[in-house]
Amino acid sequence: MYRFLLTPRWWGINVFVLLAIPFCVFMGSWQLSRFEGRVEDHRTATEQASSGRDEAARPLDSMLPVDKSTSGRRVTASGHYGKQLLVPGRELDGERGFYVLTLLRTDSGKALPVVRGWLPGTADSAKAPAPPTGVVTVTGALQASETPGDNGVSAQGGLPAGQTAAISSASLVNLVPDRLYDAWVTLDKGDAGMKAVPASAPTGTGLDLKAFQNLGYTGEWFVFAGFVVFMWFRLLRRELEFQRDAALGLVPEDSAGSAVSDPSADSDASAGSDDSGDSRRTPVPSG
Template identity: 90%
Template sequence: MYRFLLTPRWWGINVFVLLAIPFCVFMGSWQLSRFEDRVQDHRTATEQAASGRAAAARPLESMLPVDKSTSGRRVSASGRYGKQLLVPGRELDGKRGFYVLTLLRTDAGKALPVVRGWLPGTADAARAPAAPAGEVTVTGALQASESPGSNGVAAQGGLPAGQTGVISSASLVNLVPDELYDAWVTLDKGDAGMKAVPASAADGTGLDLKAFQNLGYTGEWFVFAGFVVFMWFRLLRREIEFQRDAALGLVPEGSDRAPVPSG
């Protein structure tokens, strides 16, 4: 009864099934490993941020360029404050407000964007405290340049003079004449009564939409594998029923193969 499995038609079906199932399992396992990697990155970033707050500050230059291993680490830099900008539309403790961003011109001749703190309400230069004069040394968490869509950063255009929507060297290069570090620092303690802005995890280390997309794709690939097995058994059962009906003479003459199952 099962000799039909040796026909060219069933050879094709069997080869397809034998290739499709391992492929689906492999792809599902790969997507699962991607999700597990993101979970581990998130755990590592969280532990790093917690330990970084207690660790001794390192010189800025020794922690550049910013990557997953240095993001959130405490650094120190010395220089003089210069141009001040506001970063509107930033939330803290469930309230909407703005960052006060001041450029620190270091002894190396480059400018480091420093978030001195956060204030609630609409961005207003008159409300932003002036930066300390003279030589200062700042200590805070090192952060990578932002990009629209990362860490909740919105892409804002047409902002008034003295404001920027994204803290990055690419966005600030057109607003200040100084050469910029491709990084920024958020102070450990808010300056002049402002609230300190907590450090955020580096891009790609959070349990964001992409992480749960990997988990969703994992389920889809395993469902595909199960569907292939289900359809193979369904075709097999229909073929057996056809062979049985043919043996009993219930199939009209000239019918030499089972109909394709519907649905």
């Protein structure tokens, strides 16, 4: 009854199933590992941000370039405050406001963007406190340059003079004459009565939409694997039912072309044809 499994058609089906199931399981496991990796990165970044508040600040240059291991760590730098910019459309504690960003010219000849604090309301240079004069030493959390469109960072263009949508060297290079660090710092304590901006986790370490997309893809691949198994058993069952019907002579004539040939059915059909032919012959009278 199961000889049909050796036909070329079923060889193709079986090979496809044997390849498709491991592939789906592998892809599902890979997507699951991506999700677990993001969860672990999120946990590490959270623990790092918590422990970073209590650790001793290190010199800025010793912590560059910014990566997952240095983002959120406390650093210190000295210099003179220069040009000041506003970063509109930033939320803090559920309230909308703006950052006050001031460039710190260091002894290295580069300027470090420093977020001195956050103020509520619409960005207005008249509300932003002027930076201290003379040599200042800043201490705060090191942050990587922002990417417009990621983690809530606005990609809006055409802002008024003195404003920037993202805190990054690429966004600031056309606004200030100084050479810039590819990083920025948010102060531990807000300057001049402003609220301090908490450090954010590095890009790709949070439980964001991409992380849950990986989890969704995991479910999809395992569902595909189950669907392949289900369809194989469904096809097998239909083939077995057809074989039984063919053996009992219950296969309709219009499905005979698509059915698997059965020798006993063919012989019965031939016999029926002969009998019907004989019944139409005219008897020859004897004598």
